[in-house]
Every structure is written in C-alpha cells, then in structure tokens.
Amino acid sequence: MSHTVGQQRDSRWFALVVLCAGMLMIILDGTIVNVALPVIQADLDFSQSGLAWVINAYLIPFGGLLLLAGRTGDLIGRKRMFLGGLSVFTAASLLCGLATSQGLLIAARFVQGVGGAMAAAVILGMIVTMFPEKGEQARAIAVFSFVAAAGGSIGLLAGGVLTEAISWHWIFFVNVPIGVVAFALALRSVPGERGVGLREGADVLGAALVTGGLMLGVYTIVKAADYGWGSTHTLLFGAGAVVLLVGFVARQATSAKPLLPLRILKNRNVAGANLIQVLMVAGMFGMFFLGALYLERVLDYDPLQIGLGFLPVAVGIGGLSLGASARVNARFGERNVLIGALLLVAAGLALFTRAPIDANYFVDVFPAVTLMGIGAGLGFPAMMTLAMSDATKDDSGVASGLVNTTQQVGGALGLAVLATVATSHTNGLVAEGSPVVEAMTSGYRVAFGISAGLVALAALLAVTVLRQPKVSVEQEELVPVTIG
Template sequence: MGPTGQTSGGAVQDGAAAANRDRRWGALALLCAAQLMIFLDATVVNVALPSIQHDLRISSASLSWVVNAYLLTFGGFLLLAGRAGDLFDRRRLFVAGMALFTAASLLCAVAASPTSLTAGRALQGVGGALVVAVGLAMIVTLFDEPAKRDRAMAVYSFVASGGGTLGVILGGVLIDTLGWYAIFLINLPVGLAIIAVTPRFLGHGLPGRGQAHLDLPGAVTVTTAVMLALLGCVTASSDGWAAPTTLILLAAAATGLALFVHLERRAAQPLLPPRLFRSRALCLANTLAVLLRAAMFSWFYFAALYMQNILGFTPLQTGLGFLPATLIIAVCAYTMAARLVARVGVQMPIVGGATLIGVGLGAFAFSPADGTYPAHVLPGMVLLGLGGGILFMPLIRTATTSTSPRDAGAASGLLNTSQQLGGALGLAVLASLAATHRSGDASLAATAAVLGLALRPQSPERRPVDVPQQTSRPDHSAHENERTT
C-alpha cells in the first residue's frame, strides 16, 4: 500500500501541477482581455467626442475634460495601485478595479450632463489603473520560467500596442450603428464576464501579509503630484509653457514629488521602495519607456491628423490605416521577440527595435502636404511595426522583472506611470511646437526633427490643417492611444 499510495499521491500531485500550469494560460487570456478592455476604452472615446458634444451640448472647453478626467485619474493612481498589489490580495484588487470600471462605464452610458459624464470618466480612470497595474504584476508572477514568461509578455505587448487601433475601428462601427453611449454599454457584459470567471483562473495574490499597511502620506502625495504634472502638460499644449497656470501646476508637481521623496525616506513601508532604484536595468528601462512613449504618442496623434486632414480619411479609415503597424507588431512580438531574447538577451532587441522606430519616424518626417498613404505613411508604419514588435516585450520584461517578485506591483505601476508621463509630456511639447511653427497656408511645419514629426510646408492647392491643442478639438483627440506600450 505504501508504494502504491506514494505512486498514487505523486500522480495526483503531478496532475494538479499540470492543471495549474494549464490554468496559467487561461489566466493570461483573462488578464489580457481585461487589459484590452481598458486600452480600447481609452481610445474609442476620442472617436465619440463629436457625437457626445452634439448630444449633451458640451462646450469645447468642457469636452476636453471627458478625456482629461480619465487621463489624470488613470495616470495618477497607477503607482498606488501597483504598490497595493504588492501588499494586499491582487485578485481582490483586480476584481475591485474591474467592478469600478464597469460601474463607471454604466454611469457614462446614462450620463445626461457634462458633469455626470466627467465624473464617470474619472472613476473609470481609477478602476482602469487598478486593473492595468495589478494585472501586469500578476502576469509577471504567474510565469516563473523565463521562456514561458517571455511568451506571455509577447502576448501582453501585442494587446497593449494593438488596443488603441482596434478602439478606433470599433468606435467607428458602434457610433455609426448604435450611438456614442454604446461604447460604454459594451463594457458591461465584458466586465461582468471577466469578474465571473476570475475565481476559476486567478488564485489569491499574496496571502499571509496581514501586517502590511499602505504608505498613505506617500500615496496621497505622489498621486497628487503625478496628476498635477499631467494637468500641467495638458495645459501647456493649449496655453503654452510660459503661461502662469502651466508654471504653477508644474511647480506644484515638482514640489509634491520632492515631498514624496522626503516622505519615502522615512516611511517604514514606502510606496516606492528605494531598493527598486538600485536596479540600473529598471531605471534605464523606465527612462527609455518615457522617451518611446513620447515619440509613439506624438506619432499616432500627428499621423491621425495627417491621414484625416491631408489625405481626407474618415475616422474609421484612419483606424484601418493604422492596422499594418498593429499587425506587424503582433506577428513580431509573438513570433520573433521571445526567440531573440532567448538567443541574444534583451539589449540587442531593445537597441535594434528603437533604431527601427527612429528610422520609421524619420520616414514620416518627409511626408509632404500632397502625399499619399502608400508612399508616405505606409513605409514608416512598417518600420514602426517591426521596431515595436521587437522592442516592447523585452522592454516590459526588463522593467518588471529586474526586481524581486514582491515588488512586481510597484515595478508595474512605475512603468505604466513613466509611460503616461512620457506620452503626455511628449505630445504637449510637440503640439506646442507644431502650433508655433504654423503660418498662413502651412499644414504642420517642423515639430521636432529628433522624433521625425515635421511635415513639409503645404502646397497652395491643398487645404490647411488646423493643429488642435491636445484636447481642445474633439475630432482629433487621438493622443490617449496605447497606454502600457
């Protein structure tokens, strides 16, 4: 009986282990579905802004807050959400974030006033921050084998990079057929389904950390500081960098960040443990994430303007125009990135991918005012797709696995916050430069040569392009695309 019992017990244990391993891929699908829902919603709203403005009779100034309310709360709560996932049960936080996002989507769908819609968007941002930061941390800790973790990261990279483009396409279809409220209502069945199946695929996060407590002073300080920094970038793109409001907001953000650093040095359980910044790889990865997100956000924004105002594309056609880059990223991320990392490590794919992205941006820099999509947009998109497909996975891997698994949430929150700040800052700088260089019949004059976003002066026979100030023009607010690339 002994040997038989041991054999039987070993078989049961092996079977349970195999079942858990199989369940991890179901958990990955669940987490990626949740991330895709958040990324889609962030972009699809931009397509709906003209319809929302017409139905709710919102002024242009108030309309910008339909986007900005989400941007501020999402970016502001990422660090707090990520660290909370390290200290408390990640599964419960994930469910709480999904429930809040779903309930806020219902509030947005039935909104009858600008105030209620803006409030719903702000709550969506808080819920979205929880889902994204905690979800990425769970993906990191679910897969401890490097090869399988790289494959999981490749899938996540595809979802993160493709969500924005799919949002533009889906938004165009839903708004044309059902109306703008459908972009929020569709979140209800998806969100409830994710919540319902979460217990089956996701185990509890970190049980047995009953003594842990959140650094509330640090959380309030850094959340406020990040929100002020994002608001300062938004204000700079419309009022200019020298405007008193911009200067006050950015100075307040800098003061808040300095106070946060001071508080963290004295905290027993800091929101961002100092040991994180002892990792040179993590610091470099976050710095590169800021620069890349600044470039990619700005490229998407100006490319959307170019396709709509120069080439005459509709919003739906513009979304389809971005598909080549999305598909190439998907293929490269899933088939090439993990193999490259396994063979040569993360450094060469990151450098090579960044180089291809730079060349792609440079190609877009030479798009003339009388250009065409096949000759002047598609080549850059192919290069950007190749570069992004090779780079995003090793970058995310480096930024989230260069520390202990107990800090995976904090590392995830830091990466996402870096990307949010990079996107907002890069777009604010380049939108301001584009507005400064506009003159007479010029379309989008030089914006920033280093990022390859300058356009040649427009020929007289083509109509001029008005460069909106980040969110003041509802029909071209594409800047919120791709949050965790």
C-alpha cells in the same frame, strides 16, 4: 499525479488569457477614444484644449494611482484588487456611454482611470508569480506584452468601427459585457493568494503627492497653449507640479513603508527600461492622437478609415510580440533588440514629419506606420522583460505598477506636450494669415518631429544605460514561441 500537474498548467494559461482580456479592455480605452474625438467634440461642443482632457482625464488617475494600487494589491491580495478594479472600470464605462455633457464624460473618464489602475497594476505581478519558471515566464510576458502594446493600436480600429457603425457612445458601452464576463471568469480561474496584510501599510501620502504632481503638470502643459509657455500662470503651476513630484521622491526615501521602494531603481536595467518606456510611449501615443486628427481634419478620413489607416501598427505588434520577438530576443538579447526597435520607431515617426496636405496613404502614411508597428512589436516585449528583471516576489506588485505607471505617464505627458505644441504652432500661423489646413498640417509636423526626437533619445539611453542580463544555459535553450 502528472494529470493533476497538467490540469494546473492548463488552468494557469487560461487564467493568463483572462487576465490579458481584462488588460486589453483597459488598454483599449486609452486609444479607442482617439478616432471618435472629432465626433465627440462636435456633439458635446469641446474646445481644442478641452478635448485633450477626454484622454487625460483617464490617463492621469491611471498613471498616478498605479503605484498605490500595486502596493495595495500586495497587501490585500492581487486577485481582490483586480476584481475590484474591473468592477469600478465597468461601471464607469457605462456612465461614459450615457454621458451627454462635457463634465459628466470627463468625470466618468476619471473614474474609469481609477478602476483601470486598480486592475492593471497587479496583472504583471500576478503573471510573474503564476509562472516562476524562467522559460514559461518569458512566454507569459510575451503574451502580456502583446496585449499591452497592441491594445493601443487595436483600439484605433475598434473605435473607428463602433463610431462609424453605431455612435461614439458605444466605444464605452462595449466594455460593459466584456467587463462582466471577465469578472466572472477571473473569479473562477485566477488563483487567489493572501496579501501580506494591511498592517504593513500603504503610502497614501505618497500616492497623493505623485497623483497631484502629475495632474498639475499635465494641466500646466495643456493650458500653456492659452497662457503661453513663459507666462506667470504656466511658471507658477509648473513649479507647483515640480514641488509635488520632488516631495514624492523625498517621501519615498524617508517613509518606512514607501509606495515605491527606491531600491528597485538601483538596478540600472529596471530604472533605464522604465525611463525609456516613458519616452517611447510619449512619442507613439502623441502620434496616435495627432495622427488621427491629421487623417480626419487634413485628409478627410472618416472614423473607420482612420482605424484602418493605423492597422499596420496593430498587425506589426501582434505578429511580432507573440512569435518572432521571443526568438529574436533569445538570439540577440533584449538590450540589442530594444535598441534596434527604438530606431525603427524613430524612423517611422521621422517619416511622418513630411506629411503633406494631399497625402497618398501608401506613399506618405503606410511606410511610417509599418515601421512603427515592427519597432513596437519587437521593442515592447524586450522592454517589459528588462523592466521586470530582478523583481522579488514581495516587490512584484510594485514593479508591475511601476511598469504600467511609466507607460501611462509617458502617454499623458507626451500627449499634453505634443498637442499643446501643435496647437500653439497652428494658432501662430493662422494669426499670421496662413490657411487653416496648412497651419494645422505644419503644427502636426512639428509635433511628429518632437515625437521622433523623444524616441531617438530613448534609443540613446538604451545604448548608454542598459546592460544585457546574463543568460543561463537553460534560458538559452528555451525559445518561447507558443502558448500552452
């Protein structure tokens, strides 16, 4: 009997590894493209504003469909949704790699985002269901947090290696064998469970409202660089985005089968942690995008050097998410750890605001990315735990989808705002006669300053909104350090 129980425990941890491998592939694609952007721009003749859509075409359907995918996973079974998402994502990756035009690449990236949403929306809910015991659940969430947080920074290094060694097409082709293997392993190792049934229904109208609102909002922000923030175009499209998002909230309040049951947001830790994640990811994701452009266009780094330049972020997140963060959270509490972590990230971003034209990496870049790596490595596991607190088994898919949604929405909106502000500031200086490199550097500095402000605001919210959950004696005794 004990042998059977041991086998079941081992299979759960292997299933966790498979799920996280799928998640890593999906998260990587959010940033692996960043270091290849200059090469893609030159190869496919993208404009500066059009280039941002190579990223946003992925992030918008990803963020907009996560809630619907999470709910549908609850209805038809999360394993089915995960496998379906892997299939769509892998096929779309192949199309991205084959793309030879702007339109095909952006369209394939959009389909990638759909597949990514289908798979990613249910992973955290599956993990919470597989590991109901609090101590094991904390260890499993720490692993997931590491993958979700470190994936973005690892993507920068992987993108640099592949772009430099082969071509930008391979940052997408590499997903194909990984996706096939992950599908085969998940089919055999991930436990299946029956969904509650399609008769329970999914809020398709709600999904259309939130996805349309997000897409229109990001489009409005990106185009503001061309039309101006106070133009009729920007104001009308921005108002349309607000109307759609308000309509989504109203729909959730009145629908018999809401996509996002508003009761989930009554818990101040759940609502607060998700809002904080929007701000934190907005600041960090914008830094990755613009930081990569700064290293390439101002400091003349090649793709591999850019990836290596951001390596301290990956090392910091990886080294802390799986080990020290769990002990620190157990010792000081998730709320306190998150506050300190956000301040570290904000400090790192603030250092980037002094980025000079002739920067020395170890003086001007390394301290900033190191602080961000430490802060993110400590902060993301604490934030994930708070965001999933008090989620019931029936709502775990929706709660998981919400966590992933706020992460992707933060990335998409942050990227749109910061890239647009940097471009507008740069264009204004060039029009006044400033040298192009000086104007670009000044634009990046302004954006980095806004990033630091967003994360500082997140820290303020953590202080004022979050409450440390009550910890049982059993939980205090469990310090999640290793797997299995």
